[in-house]
Amino acid sequence: MPARIAGSAVRTCLGDGPATFAALLRGEDGVAPLRHQDHAAVGVTHGYEIDDDRPEAFHGSHWLTACLRDALAQSGVDPARQRTVALIGTGLRELSAVEDGSAFATERLHFAHAVRQAAPQTEAVHTLAGACSAGGHALALAQDLIELGEADAVLVGGADAMTVSMLAMIGRVADRPADRVRPFDAERRGVLLGDGAAALVLVPDRGEGPGTARVLATGLSCDAVHPTAPDREGILRAMRQAFERAGRAPGEVDVVYAHGTGTALNDPVEAAALRELHGSPGPLVTAVKGAVGHTSGGSALLSVAMAVHSMEMGLVPPVTGLRDPLPEADGLRLVRGAPHAADVVTAQVDAFGFGGVNAVSLLERLA
Amino acid sequence: MKPTPTMSDQGTIARTATAAVTAHAVHVPGADGDDALPGALRVPACSAEQAHELLGRKGLLGKDEATRLALCAVHRALGRPPRAPRPDHPADPATAVVVASNLGNTATVARIAAEARERGARSVSPLDAPTASSNVIAGAVAIWFRYGGPNLTLCSGATAGMDAIWLGCLLLRSGRAEQVVVVGVEPGDPVAAALHANRAGAVPGIPLRAAAACLVLRSAPAAPGAQAVLELSADPVDVGDGAPVKELGDTYGAAGVLRTALAVAELEPGGRTRVICGDRVDGGRELWVGRV
Numbered sequence: 001m002p003a004r005i006a007g008s009a010v011r012t013c014l015g016d017g018p019a020t021f022a023a024l025l026r027g028e029d030g031v032a033p034l035r036h037q038d039h040a041a042v043g044v045t046h047g048y049e050i051d052d053d054r055p056e057a058f059h060g061s062h063w064l065t066a067c068l069r070d071a072l073a074q075s076g077v078d079p080a081r082q083r084t085v086a087l088i089g090t091g092l093r094e095l096s097a098v099e100d101g102s103a104f105a106t107e108r109l110h111f112a113h114a115v116r117q118a119a120p121q122t123e124a125v126h127t128l129a130g131a132c133s134a135g136g137h138a139l140a141l142a143q144d145l146i147e148l149g150e151a152d153a154v155l156v157g158g159a160d161a162m163t164v165s166m167l168a169m170i171g172r173v174a175d176r177p178a179d180r181v182r183p184f185d186a187e188r189r190g191v192l193l194g195d196g197a198a199a200l201v202l203v204p205d206r207g208e209g210p211g212t213a214r215v216l217a218t219g220l221s222c223d224a225v226h227p228t229a230p231d232r233e234g235i236l237r238a239m240r241q242a243f244e245r246a247g248r249a250p251g252e253v254d255v256v257y258a259h260g261t262g263t264a265l266n267d268p269v270e271a272a273a274l275r276e277l278h279g280s281p282g283p284l285v286t287a288v289k290g291a292v293g294h295t296s297g298g299s300a301l302l303s304v305a306m307a308v309h310s311m312e313m314g315l316v317p318p319v320t321g322l323r324d325p326l327p328e329a330d331g332l333r334l335v336r337g338a339p340h341a342a343d344v345v346t347a348q349v350d351a352f353g354f355g356g357v358n359a360v361s362l363l364e365r366l367a
Numbered sequence: 368m369k370p371t372p373t374m375s376d377q378g379t380i381a382r383t384a385t386a387a388v389t390a391h392a393v394h395v396p397g398a399d400g401d402d403a404l405p406g407a408l409r410v411p412a413c414s415a416e417q418a419h420e421l422l423g424r425k426g427l428l429g430k431d432e433a434t435r436l437a438l439c440a441v442h443r444a445l446g447r448p449p450r451a452p453r454p455d456h457p458a459d460p461a462t463a464v465v466v467a468s469n470l471g472n473t474a475t476v477a478r479i480a481a482e483a484r485e486r487g488a489r490s491v492s493p494l495d496a497p498t499a500s501s502n503v504i505a506g507a508v509a510i511w512f513r514y515g516g517p518n519l520t521l522c523s524g525a526t527a528g529m530d531a532i533w534l535g536c537l538l539l540r541s542g543r544a545e546q547v548v549v550v551g552v553e554p555g556d557p558v559a560a561a562l563h564a565n566r567a568g569a570v571p572g573i574p575l576r577a578a579a580a581c582l583v584l585r586s587a588p589a590a591p592g593a594q595a596v597l598e599l600s601a602d603p604v605d606v607g608d609g610a611p612v613k614e615l616g617d618t619y620g621a622a623g624v625l626r627t628a629l630a631v632a633e634l635e636p637g638g639r640t641r642v643i644c645g646d647r648v649d650g651g652r653e654l655w656v657g658r659v
Contacts, residue, residue, distance in 0.1 A: 043488025085601070093501055093522055098473050098562065099480035105567040107648050109469065110522050124603055124650070126530050129501035129520040137519060141534065144541035150601055165479035169496045171488035220543060222518035224458035224509040227497035237460060237515065354497060355506025357518050 003146040003215045004205035004366070006153075007075030008305045009067040010198040012292040013048040016070070020292065020302075021309040024317035025339045029291045031180045031192065042164055043171020046179050048194030048293025049162075057097050057104070059161035060090065060297075061114035063197035068118035068155055074210055075153070075201035079121040082152035086115045086125040087142050089134025089158040090297035091353065093127065096163045111159065119155060132259075133351035134158060135198060136300035136359025140218035142202045152203065158298030159197035167193060181294070182321040183260030183287040184267050184329050191261045194293020198301035205366075213308045216346075216362040217245035223356030229265050230352050235273045238358035242348070246362045252346050253283040253362070255316050257303035259350040260287025261294055262321070268328040270350060280331035283348070284340055290321025300351035300359055307347035311365040316340045383600050384536035387593035387659065389546075390583035391628040392443035394436055395576070395615075403614040407632035413439065415554070415577075423450040426511065429494035432554035433471030434507045436579035440550055441508055444581035458515030463544035465519045465535045466505040467527035467551040469620040470559035470575070472498045477558050508550060516544045521620070524649035525568060525609055527551070528623020529642075532582065532654065533599055539586045551624025552579040563619055568648030570608045576616030580625035588659060595631045599654035606643040606651030623652065630656040 010016060013030030014023040023030075033039075034047045055062050068086075077084065088111040097104050107113060110127035130137045135158030142154035170191060171177060178189040205214050219241030223234030243250060256278075259270055274282060288299075288306055295302055310316050318335045325334055349361040396414040398404050413420045415432035421439050430438075442451075475498040482490050497503045502520040509518050517538055521527040528551040535547035553559065555577030563575035587596045611617040618625050623644035630640040634656055645651030 038484065040487055041483045043483075090522075091500055091502075095473070095476050095501070098477055098558070101477070103565050105648075106469075106562045106565045107524055107567055109562070110524055112523065112649065124526075124530075124601065125523065126534070127522045127524075129522045130518075131500045131502050134502075137517070140517075140543075141519075141537060144537055144543070148537075148540060150537075163476065163480070163499070164483055165476045165491075165495075165499045168479055168483035168488040168491045169493070169499050171483075172491050172493055173496070220517040221460065222458070222464070222506070222509045222515050224513055224515045227503070227506055227510065234458075234515065353502070354500040355502045355518060356509065357502065357506065 001147060001204040003143045003202045004211045005200050005213050006203045006209060006211040007071035007201035008308060009070035010302050010305050011050060011063040011067055012196045013050050013194060014292060017305050021306055024288060024291050025315060027318055027320055029320050037167060042167035044167050045177045047192050050195040058094050058108055060094060060159035060197060061111060064111060064114045064157050064159035065117040067197045067199035068115060068157060071199040071201045072119060076210055077153040077201050077203060079119045084122050084153045084155060085145060085151045086122050086155040087128060087138040089128050089130050089138035090160055091131045091134055092160050092163045092166055092296060096161055099164050130357050131353030131355055132296050133300055133353040133357050133359040134297040136218060136351035136361055137220060139361055140220050140359060143215050146202055146204050154202045156200040156202055158301045160296035160298055161195055162193045180321055181262040181290045183262045183290050183319050184325050184334055185322050186324045186326045188262040191263050191294045194295045196292060196295030196298045196302060198298040198305055200301055212312050213363050213365055216248060216364050217242050218359055218361040219245060221358045225356055228354050230269045231356060232269050232273050234356055235352060235358050238360040239273060239277050242360040242362050248362060250278050253348045254342055254344045254346050255284045255310060256348045257307050258285050258287040259352050260289055262289060267326060271328040271332055275331055281333055284316050284333050284335055284342060286316050286335045287319050290319060300349060303349045304361060307349055307363055310344045314341055314343060316342050383598060384540060385587040386536045386539055386584040386597050387587040387590035388582050388595045388597060388631050389585050389590055389592050390444045391631045392440050392581045393625055393628050394440040394443060394579040405629060407629045421449050431472060431475050431498050432556060433468055433552045434504045437504045437508055437550045437552040438511055440579035440581040441512060441548060444583055453511060454513045456513055458513045460515040461545040462514040463516035463538045463547045464505045464508050464514050465531045465547055465549045467521045467531035467620045467624060468504055468553060469522050469524060469527060470553050470562055471504050472501055473562055474556040474558035504552060514548060525619060525646040526644055526649050526652050527620035529644045529652035529654060532623060535584050547584040549582045549584060549624055551621035553577060553619045553621045568646035570611055573611045573613055573617045576618050578618040578621050578625055580621060580628040582624055582628055593659045595634055596657050596659055597654050603650045604653045606645045609644055609646040627656060
């Protein structure tokens with residue numbers, strides 16, 4: 001049975017889902033000097049932090065629990081009555097607690113506790129480390145579980161808070177620290193991290209109930225080429241597999257929510273893959289990381305949630321931070337400057353991560 | 368006893384998965400001379416520092432203990448001779464990798480953070496960049512052995528090993544892979560050992576043991592060369608403290624894969640073995656190992 005998105009919620013530096021989408025439409029961003037990090041230690045000065053009354057530690061868990069509560073309430077799913085499994089994608093788990101060095105119950109490294117705060121009767125919680133495409137991998141497996149009848153509902157989550165170690169790696173490899181993320185821009189200077197979490201509730205689509213979109217398919221691949229650099233062939237395999245599994249053609253896509261990290265390597269490789277898959281003029285292309293930063297494990301699901309807002313409102317937000325597109329994006333219909341009105345029925349969401357892990361999802365508006 | 372499909376309020380759900388094991392290996396450094404351990408564990412296994420004896424030297428620079436042990440376990444499961452040249456064919460999109468590990472990158476992450484705080488970001492090594500991400504082992508296995516299918520890493524605590532086997536079965540059932548290389552691995556470094564001891568579900572007196580194990584899965588029962596068949600359910604079970612073996616120590620996220628590999632190695636004709644993993648906090652899982 002197809003899988004319907006019965007609930008969705010996000011937390012970003014721009015707020016919850018509706019607030020984040022409204023800010024995207026206005027071209028706003030949440031970048032600021034990092035408040036919670038030692039700039040000299042990490043070699044990075046800016047980021048997209050959530051400015052909230054955060055607890056001392058386990059910030060990713062904190063935001064994930066909030067998202068799961070919201071998404072569950074929308075969905076009407078009751079884990080006490082319906083067999084509910086949770087798949088949580090993450091890049092960095094709660095490793096900042098390890099970096100801080102004080103003792104804690106090590107079970108808090110993964111997200112079972114965070115899920116059970118929102119849904120105590122969840123049968124099993126699986127924490128999937130999958131770098132920046134972890135949420136897309138969780139979504140793929142969640143759809144499989146629904147289609148095979150393994151669960152009545154799947155809580156699909158993604159969560160990450162910044163770690164000193166990952167920030168330091170970003171600082172180490174940058175010529176000079178970026179002050180914002182500029183996806184697909186000729187003058188882009190690299191990625192910055194964003195705090196964030198996202199959650200979806202997936203249920204079998206029986207033609208009724210809450211929600212406005214279904215998941216058609218997610219293609220998964222591993223480049224098996226390089227530990228950190230993306231590979232066009234690996235990315236294209238995930239894209240093509242998504243269309244094969246969905247039984248759809250690339251020409252049916254109305255909008256692509258691209259991975260678009262604003263790095264030297266990702267953007268030309270992704271642009272080339274999109275051009276090869278979709279031809280020219282392909283679908284509208286947008287990306288959210290210029291507005292909310294790279295939310296890592298949550299980023300795929302955040303894009304999914306924004307794509308659903310596009311379906312509901314008939315608007316595709318511009319790529320925040322994009323001024324002059326890089327040459328490799330010639331022929332891509334990048335949305336620039338202002339929202340683009342569009343009847344969005346089918347959307348593609350890209351997510352690629354360290355380890356060469358790729359997840360490309362296709363969504364469809366329910367009739 | 369076969370796990371019984373149970374009822375939900377939306378009807379009966381068939382939730383028992385099966386898969387054939389076509390290859391297996393355990394790689395537990397220091398176990399070969401210990402008479403207190405099961406025979407199948409007592410095979411010579413090089414330490415992470417000596418991994419070049421099995422894998423060859425090329426490509427090991429910057430790889431952490433858990434990644435090296437994982438590569439050793441896969442190398443052995445594939446029956447490759449010591450220092451055999453690495454495969455150089457195009458990545459196989461039909462083979463998936465599923466790794467279970469909770470503590471594989473914790474020492475490296477702690478060290479990078481300490482270096483950055485003491486001497487600034489310029490002092491950290493880009494060689495460590497892949498290890499800052501918790502899926503480093505699965506990516507390394509895919510690159511080393513040329514596996515282009517889905518690539519997953521489970522970090523779900525004491526059940527991670529069996530969760531990995533279960534998700535491996537899911538990849539076979541959903542047609543995402545024809546073959547799944549499942550690896551369970553934990554390192555034995557001081558950071559990992561301290562984190563292991565600080566678990567709310569820790570059993571006092573049983574420390575972390577560095578270990579790796581590998582299972583190669585295909586769809587049952589058609590798989591040629593099948594050594595055993597696994598049956599497992601999505602249903603959680605109560606396994607108490609997970610019955611860690613004092614003489615071995617606790618292999619934590621690796622336990623589900625390691626114990627299953629041992630059960631496959633020791634399976635008697637007509638036998639059927641129950642394997643459990645988990646603890647009082649993370650919960651428990653079970654599977655059954657039987658003849659083809």
